[in-house]
Structures are given as C-alpha cells and as structure tokens.
Amino acid sequence: MLEPGVIKKLDEVVVNRIAAGEIIQRPANALKELLENSLDAKSSHIQVNIKSGGLKLLQIQDNGTGIRKEDLSIVCERFTTSKLSKFEDLTEIATFGFRGEALASISHVAHLTIQTKTASERCGYKANYSDGKLVGAPKPCAGNQGTIITIEDLFYSMPQRRQALKSPAEEFQKISDVVSKYAVHNPHVGFVLRKQGEQSALKTQACSTRAENIRAIYGAAIAKELMEFRYKDDMFKFDLECQLTQVNYAAKKSTLLLFINHRLVESPALKTAVDAVYSTYLPRGQHPFVYMSLMMPPQNLDVNVHPTKHEVHFLYQDEIVDRIKQQVEAQLLGSNATRSFYKQLKLPGTSELEDTQIQDKTQRIYEKEMVRTDSTEQKLDKFFKPLEKSDSGLSSSSSNETPTGSQEESFRVIAARKSKEVRLTSVLEMQQSIERKCHIQLRGILKQLVYVGCVDERHALFQHETRLYMCNTFALSEELFYQRLVYEFQNCTEISVVPPLPLQQLLLIALESKTAGWEPEDGDKSELAANAVSILQQKAPIMREYFALRISEEGCLESLPALLPQHVPSRAQLPIYLLRLATEVEWEQEAECFQSFCRETARYYAQLDWQDDGDMRSQHWHMEHVLFPGFKKYLLPPARLKQQLYELTNLPTLYKVFERC
Ligand code: ADP
Ligand code: MG
Numbered sequence: 001m002l003e004p005g006v007i008k009k010l011d012e013v014v015v016n017r018i019a020a021g022e023i024i025q026r027p028a029n030a031l032k033e034l035l036e037n038s039l040d041a042k043s044s045h046i047q048v049n050i051k052s053g054g055l056k057l058l059q060i061q062d063n064g065t066g067i068r069k070e071d072l073s074i075v076c077e078r079f080t081t082s083k084l085s086k087f088e089d090l091t092e093i094a095t096f097g098f099r100g101e102a103l104a105s106i107s108h109v110a111h112l113t114i115q116t117k118t119a120s121e122r123c124g125y126k127a128n129y130s131d132g133k134l135v136g137a138p139k140p141c142a143g144n145q146g147t148i149i150t151i152e153d154l155f156y157s158m159p160q161r162r163q164a165l166k167s168p169a170e171e172f173q174k175i176s177d178v179v180s181k182y183a184v185h186n187p188h189v190g191f192v193l194r195k196q197g198e199q200s201a202l203k204t205q206a207c208s209t210r211a212e213n214i215r216a217i218y219g220a221a222i223a224k225e226l227m228e229f230r231y232k233d234d235m236f237k238f239d240l241e242c243q244l245t246q247v248n249y250a251a252k253k254s255t256l257l258l259f260i261n262h263r264l265v266e267s268p269a270l271k272t273a274v275d276a277v278y279s280t281y282l283p284r285g286q287h288p289f290v291y292m293s294l295m296m297p298p299q300n301l302d303v304n305v306h307p308t309k310h311e312v313h314f315l316y317q318d319e320i321v322d323r324i325k326q327q328v329e330a331q332l333l334g335s336n337a338t339r340s341f342y343k344q345l346k347l348p349g350t351s352e353l354e355d356t357q358i359q360d361k362t363q364r365i366y367e368k369e370m371v372r373t374d375s376t377e378q379k380l381d382k383f384f385k386p387l388e389k390s391d392s393g394l395s396s397s398s399s400n401e402t403p404t405g406s407q408e409e410s411f412r413v414i415a416a417r418k419s420k421e422v423r424l425t426s427v428l429e430m431q432q433s434i435e436r437k438c439h440i441q442l443r444g445i446l447k448q449l450v451y452v453g454c455v456d457e458r459h460a461l462f463q464h465e466t467r468l469y470m471c472n473t474f475a476l477s478e479e480l481f482y483q484r485l486v487y488e489f490q491n492c493t494e495i496s497v498v499p500p501l502p503l504q505q506l507l508l509i510a511l512e513s514k515t516a517g518w519e520p521e522d523g524d525k526s527e528l529a530a531n532a533v534s535i536l537q538q539k540a541p542i543m544r545e546y547f548a549l550r551i552s553e554e555g556c557l558e559s560l561p562a563l564l565p566q567h568v569p570s571r572a573q574l575p576i577y578l579l580r581l582a583t584e585v586e587w588e589q590e591a592e593c594f595q596s597f598c599r600e601t602a603r604y605y606a607q608l609d610w611q612d613d614g615d616m617r618s619q620h621w622h623m624e625h626v627l628f629p630g631f632k633k634y635l636l637p638p639a640r641l642k643q644q645l646y647e648l649t650n651l652p653t654l655y656k657v658f659e660r661c
Contacts, residue, residue, distance in 0.1 A: 020105035027054025033102035053168030254287030280444035466651035482602035492548035500556035510575035532582035
C-alpha cells in the first residue's frame with residue numbers, strides 16, 4: 001500500500017530564501033533596489049563597483065543621509081522600513097521602496113555588509129548581515145557621510161539560481177542598463193559605474209542635464225535627433241516629460257526608458273502604443289529612442305503587482321496611454337524634420353526652378369506629362385472656342401497634340417513663384433488643424449499602399465500589407481486638394497488658361513446646366529451671370545494673391561492654381577465651379593473665406609472628366625500615376641476618411657477559403 005506523504009512545515013530560512021529569490025532574481029534587480037534606496041536617501045553621488053557581473057561583488061556607495069546606528073540592528077529584517085508605517089500609507093507613498101524587503105531579501109541570498117555614517121554621528125559603523133539578522137555588533141569605523149552597501153557571493157545559498165544566470169558579461173550589461181536609465185532620469189545626481197580594477201564604464205556629472213546624459217550614455221546619434229516636450233493632463237491627472245527621437249533616427253533595438261513617479265518600470269501597453277506611432281514613419285523593424293517620465297497621484301498607481309515591481313498598472317491606463325500616444329503623434333507631425341519633409345514635397349519644379357530658371361517663368365507641358373482632358377460635354381467644347389465655332393465644333397486638345405502658339409486652348413502650368421512665408425493666423429490654424437486631425441494609422445496605410453486598379457470614376461482598389469481595400473477616391477482627392485491649397489497658400493503654382501476665358505459666358509453656361517437649379521423666378525440669366533462676374537472681379541485680388549487664380553480686368557479667367565503635378569482640373573465642371581465661387585464662398589470673413597474657397601476649389605479639383613464609353617486608359621493612368629501618388633505623398637488623412645475605406649478581404653481569410661478547396 002502506498003503511504004501518503006507526510007506534510008512538514010518548511011524551515012523558516014528556506015521559506016525566506018525562496019521568497020528572497022522571488023524579489024532578487026539577478027544582480028541587476030538587487031542593484032535597482034539599492035539605487036532606489038540611495039536616491040531615497042537624497043544622494044548626489046552614487047558609485048557602483050562590480051566584479052564578475054555582480055555575482056562576486058556588487059557594491060554601491062552614496063553620499064546620502066546614512067542609516068542611524070540604532071536602526072542597524074533591524075534594517076535587514078523583513079518589513080522594516082523608514083518609509084511607511086500604516087497600510088494607508090501604501091497609497092500615498094512617493095518614495096521608491098515601501099515594503100522594507102530589499103535589504104532583507106538580499107541578506108538571505110548573499111553576504112551583505114553595510115557601512116554607513118549619518119551627519120549627526122561622529123563616526124561611521126560597519127555591520128554584517130546574514131539571513132535577515134545582524135551578525136555581531138556594528139563596529140565603529142572612519143568614513144564620510146553616506147552609505148556603502150557591499151553584496152558578495154550573490155546566490156551562494158542557491159546554487160541552481162546561480163547556474164541559471166547568464167554569463168558575467170551579460171549580467172554586467174543588465175547592470176549597466178539599469179544604471180544608465182537611472183542616470184538619465186536623475187541628471188542632478190552624478191553616477192559612476194566601474195568593473196573592479198578597470199576604468200569607469202559609465203560616468204555622469206552631478207548637475208548635468210538629461211540631454212547631456214543621454215548624449216554621454218547613449219551617443220550623439222540619438223542626442224542630435226532628440227525632441228523634448230512636456231504635457232499635463234488635467235482630466236486624467238498626469239504629467240508627462242518626454243524626450244524622443246525624430247523620425248530621422250532609427251535603430252534595430254527599441255529603447256523606451258519609462259519612469260513612473262520616479263520609479264523605473266515597464267508598461268507593455270505604453271510601449272506598444274509608442275511603437276505603433278513610430279511604425280508609420282520608420283522602416284519596418286526600425287525603432288526610436290524614447291524617454292518618458294510620468295507623474296501621477298500615487299493612489300492611481302498599482303505598484304504592488306509583482307514583487308519585482310517592474311510592471312505597473314494604473315488607473316485609467318487605456319485612456320492615459322491613448323493620450324500619450326496622441327501627444328507623441330502630434331510631436332512627430334509637428335517636428336521640424338517632418339515639417340521640412342512636408343515642405344520638400346511641394347510641386348516639383350518650384351525649388352529647382354527658383355535657383356536656376358527664375359527668368360523663364362513659362363513652362364510648357366510636354367507630351368509625356370500631359371493628361372488628356374477630353375470632354376464630350378458639348379457645352380464646354382462650344383465654350384473653349386466660343387467665338388469661332390458652334391456646338392458641334394471642336395474637341396479640346398488631346399495628349400497626342402502638342403499645344404502650340406496662342407491659338408491652342410490649353411491649361412498650362414506656370415512654375416516657380418518665390419516661396420513666401422505664410423503669416424496669416426487663420427491659415428496657420430488651418431494647417432495646424434489638418435496636422436492635429438491627421439489619423440496616424442490611416443496615414444501609415446496611405447504611405448505604404450500599393451495601387452491595384454480602378455473600379456469606377458470614384459472608386460479604386462489598393463493593397464496594404466495583407467489587406468485589399470476599396471476606397472472612395474473622390475473623398476480622398478477632395479481632402480488632398482483642400483490640404484494642398486492650405487499648404488500652398490500664397491505659393492501656388494499657376495495653370496494658365498490660354499487663351500483666357502470670359503467669365504460672363506462661363507457663368508451663363510453654368511446657369512444653363514441642371515446642377516445650377518435655375519428657376520424663372522431667380523431672374524434673368526445674363527443679369528445673374530453679370531452679378532456673379534462682378535463679385536468675382538471684386539474678389540480677384542484675394543484669389544490672385546493667395547491662390548494663383550487670376551481674373552483679368554476684362555473679366556477673363558487667366559489662371560488656376562496647380563495643386564498636384566500633372567493634375568489639370570475638369571473643363572466640364574469649370575463653369576459650375578466659378579458660379580459656386582461667386583455664390584458659396586463666404587467672402588466677408590477672413591478665416592471663413594479661406595475655408596470655403598479651399599473647400600469649393602478642392603471639390604472642383606476632385607471631379608474628373610470621366611467618360612463611360614471612350615478610351616479609359618488615360619483616366620486609369622491618371623488615377624494611378626497622379627492621384628494615388630498624391631495621396632501617398634501629401635495627404636494627412638483625418639479620421640473621418642476611415643469611412644471611405646472598405647476592407648474587401650485579407651490574406652488570412654483567403655487562405656481559409658483556399659484551404660477548403
Ligand atoms: P525600503 O526601501 O522599502 O524601505 P529596504 O529594505 O530597501 O526597504 O531598506 C530598508 C531601510 O533601510 C530603508 O527604509 C532606509 O531607511 C534604510 N536604507 C537602505 N538603504 C539606504 C541608504 N543607501 N541610505 C540611507 N538609508 C538606507
Ligand atoms: Mg528600498
């Protein structure tokens with residue numbers, strides 16, 4: 001018969017060792033506890049000496065308050081601390097340590113010596129500890145104010161643990177990592193780390209700055225790309241201080257130094273969020289360097305999750321992580337690097353021509369650059385040669401014909417106006433609002449999409465990673481052209497209209513169309529057209545100065561803004577556009593005027609001359625080679641555009657389908 005096992009109570013020393021091993025898992029853990037103690041004791045200099053990755057010797061010397069002689073007898077017992085006395089204090093604790101377990105634990109798994117001197121005592125004392133108990137009496141000794149804690153033969157009592165540890169070199173690396181992070185977080189404290197008998201591996205000055213320490217420890221490549229920002233959130237009650245690299249910097253290894261209430265912690269949720277923001281900007285597999293210090297009311301922070309106290313959870317975690325993510329996004333979008341990235345993306349020609357060909361302002365559209373804008377709209381055809389031919393007359397120039405001389409009607413791009421700095425707050429606010437509303441994931445999708453094909457006039461397919469999407473190209477184009485206008489404000493290149501087109505006739509054509517919705521009670525069409533012309537002529541200086549839309553004194557349209565390389569707006573829609581400019585733009589208020597002008601113009605530019613019957617190649621070509629590159633390059637999509645994207649299928653789903661076959 002099998003006898004049941006006899007249950008025995010474990011020896012207390014064994015229990016304590018097991019518990020201690022939970023807290024002190026490797027030399028770097030022990031060091032973290034000791035560093036926190038030294039910082040709690042208000043030290044301004046901390047020196048760490050290491051032998052054999054901290055396994056033989058781990059020593060930390062500080063110039064803090066020291067430990068009172070009378071406390072030396074109990075300092076290494078479990079649950080002795082000078083930092084907490086009632087349970088309620090747990091919620092208010094602002095110092096690092098709080099459970100009085102670190103020294104006790106260390107004394108269970110290593111030989112521990114404390115040498116310390118307070119300001120009020122005449123000499124220092126040295127004491128040895130074993131298994132939580134003072135061994136012998138503290139001996140008087142000479143020494144400066146502060147504490148030296150010496151840990152020798154870590155895990156001597158736990159041979160398996162000792163064997164499971166990595167090589168001394170790797171343990172040293174982990175120690176160095178901890179010291180580096182604390183040194184960055186505490187620039188007012190001078191840190192030294194050295195392997196015994198060697199030159200210091202790391203050294204920072206007391207009273208340096210955080211940026212200096214990052215440079216000294218992590219290198220100039222990171223330091224020169226750093227941006228700094230602070231953010232205070234009243235809603236979720238936290239303060240954030242952050243140093244992060246701009247998108248020009250990328251490394252294989254992701255570095256996030258996270259301190260919450262001055263304690264080095266890990267928050268996987270926050271790390272994932274930060275990585276997600278950067279993944280939009282950095283090549284795949286590349287990461288930023290980020291330092292964050294978060295302060296929040298201690299009662300919101302749950303540090304008691306695990307004895308090692310590395311991973312924290314906090315109240316409103318999702319919301320806070322979300323807010324931080326937004327701030328990081330905003331920083332990246334607003335950073336100079338990103339801005340200049342945007343500026344570089346101006347229409348081609350603008351910058352090169354500025355230097356070289358400033359005299360020659362007229363640039364011809366070459367055949368290869370021409371987009372066919374054929375229109376079967378009879379009214380417009382009539383209009384393009386209004387004085388010579390009747391309805392049945394001409395079709396407008398196609399890409400097979402080269403525009404020649406002034407006889408040929410065409411839209412031509414005039415390049416190179418000198419870039420002017422925009423000072424108007426209304427416009428700067430429009431720019432900021434675009435950047436603020438930019439949806440970072442959507443931007444990521446647009447940036448990396450691969451064009452698949454055109455569905456119809458307003459829809460196209462593209463692929464992003466494993467997903468196939470259909471998108472509303474009209475909605476995307478409309479936003480794109482709006483943003484181009486806002487960013488090209490005062491600096492638009494021109495598309496010249498040759499020969500200039502008389503507004504009066506254009507507006508009459510508009511009034512004839514069904515879209516205009518003219519009713520007899522609206523009055524005489526030519527009178528209405530004349531009114532509209534006079535409004536447009538009155539506002540001509542604004543349109544010319546800010547948007548490169550020129551109207552001559554004789555009332556002819558001479559140019560339109562060029563907003564995207566090779567994109568020439570629809571001829572068919574031009575009359576309606578002009579009519580809407582006269583009637584829909586809020587001309588009297590500055591901000592509203594720019595807003596509504598840009599919206600109307602964007603809407604016009606997004607409408608393509610599209611034929612159902614004829615040759616569709618040029619339209620498809622336009623979608624693929626003009627509009628989509630524009631989306632990829634320039635569009636900062638607001639969240640509402642998400643609704644204009646439909647995921648049709650994705651690879652995993654397709655695999656499932658094929659598996660069944
Ligand atoms: P805790 O930090 O949670 O209080 P520890 O076991 O880490 O627990 O430390 C116990 C006590 O020893 C501390 O509360 C503090 O009073 C004292 N102490 C430890 N290290 C130092 C130091 N470097 N300087 C001054 N006092 C120290
Ligand atoms: Mg402590």
